Amino acid sequence: MSITQSVIVPAYKEKLNIKPLTTRLFAALGNDGAKSTELIFVDDNSQDGSVEEVEALQKQGYDVRIIVRTTERGLSSAVLRGFYEAKGDYIICMDADLQHPPESVPSLFDNLKTHPFVIGTRYAPGVGIDKDWPLYRRVISSTARMMARPLTTASDPMSGFFGLQKKYLLEAKDGDIDSKGFKIALELLAKLPLPADKPIGEVPFSFGVRTEGESKLSGKVIIQYLEQLKELYVFKFGANNLVLFLLFAIILVLYILYQFYSLLF
Numbered sequence: 001m002s003i004t005q006s007v008i009v010p011a012y013k014e015k016l017n018i019k020p021l022t023t024r025l026f027a028a029l030g031n032d033g034a035k036s037t038e039l040i041f042v043d044d045n046s047q048d049g050s051v052e053e054v055e056a057l058q059k060q061g062y063d064v065r066i067i068v069r070t071t072e073r074g075l076s077s078a079v080l081r082g083f084y085e086a087k088g089d090y091i092i093c094m095d096a097d098l099q100h101p102p103e104s105v106p107s108l109f110d111n112l113k114t115h116p117f118v119i120g121t122r123y124a125p126g127v128g129i130d131k132d133w134p135l136y137r138r139v140i141s142s143t144a145r146m147m148a149r150p151l152t153t154a155s156d157p158m159s160g161f162f163g164l165q166k167k168y169l170l171e172a173k174d175g176d177i178d179s180k181g182f183k184i185a186l187e188l189l190a191k192l193p194l195p196a197d198k199p200i201g202e203v204p205f206s207f208g209v210r211t212e213g214e215s216k217l218s219g220k221v222i223i224q225y226l227e228q229l230k231e232l233y234v235f236k237f238g239a240n241n242l243v244l245f246l247l248f249a250i251i252l253v254l255y256i257l258y259q260f261y262s263l264l265f
C-alpha cells in the first residue's frame, strides 16, 4: 500500500513524548490507516535522545522518521520543511506534546478528503481549552484569535492542529509563505490559494495538558505573532487600510496587558 497520508510533528526537546505519540497515533489509525500513513518529526537538533527514540520505533516496524535540522530553528519553518518532504497528498500537523490527541487524527484525515483545509478547533460546543490555563494565557489567546478574525473564517486559526491537501501548498506562489511566525496555520489560511466555494473543515477537540517537556511559548513569541499579523494584514488588505490602524491600536492594548502581567508575576 502506498503512502497517501502524512503526519508532521515539529519537535524541540520532546524525547519523552515521541514514543507515546507514535504508538497512540498508529493505534488510532487502525490497520489500513497505518499502512497508508507516515509520521515525520522535524527536530531542531535537540540532542536529547529523540533520534534514538525514533530509531527504536522504526525497529518495531512503525513508519516514522525524524528530520534533524542543524542550521535552522523555528516552529513554522520546521512544519513547512515536513510538509515539503511529506509523501502524502493529505497532511496533518500536530504538536509533539500530546495536547493534540492522536485519537482525533483519523477524523481530521476524513474531513480533509472533502475540504481543502481542516482545523482542529478548541472553540466548539463540548470541547475547550485546559481549565487550568491561567487568566493571562486565556486573555492572550482570545485577543490573538480576535485579531486574526479579518484574515480567515476558521474558528481557531491559532491552532497548531490542522491539515491540508498538499496540492494547495504546491500552488502557492514562490516566496509567499513566510516561515518566521509561530502561527503557521494562520499564515497558510491567509495566503494559500484555497478555493472560495469550499469551506474550511473543522474538527472539535479538547486541548490536553502537557505532562512532559516544556512549552516554548514566551514573550518573544507574542511579539513575533504581532509582526506576523501586521504582515498578513498588509498581504490581504494592502498597506493603507483602516484595519491596519485598528490592528495597531489593539496591539498597543495587548502590549500594555502583557507588560502589566510581567510586572505582577
Ligand SMILES: Nc1nc2c(ncn2[C@@H]2O[C@H](COP(=O)(O)OP(=O)(O)O[C@H]3O[C@H](CO)[C@@H](O)[C@H](O)[C@@H]3O)[C@@H](O)[C@H]2O)c(=O)[nH]1
Binding pocket: 009, 010, 011, 012, 013, 014, 042, 043, 044, 073, 074, 075, 078, 094, 095, 096, 097, 099, 141, 158, 159, 160, 161, 183, 214, 215, 216, 217
Ligand atoms: N522543530 C521545532 N519545533 C518547535 C520549535 N518550537 C516549538 N516546537 C514544537 O512545536 C510544538 C508546539 O510548541 P509548544 O511550545 O508546545 O507550543 P505551546 O506553547 O503549547 O502552544 C500551543 O498552543 C498554540 C495555541 O495556543 C498552538 O498554536 C501551538 O501549535 C501549540 O499547540 C511542540 O511540539 C514543540 O516541540 C522549534 O523552534 N523547532
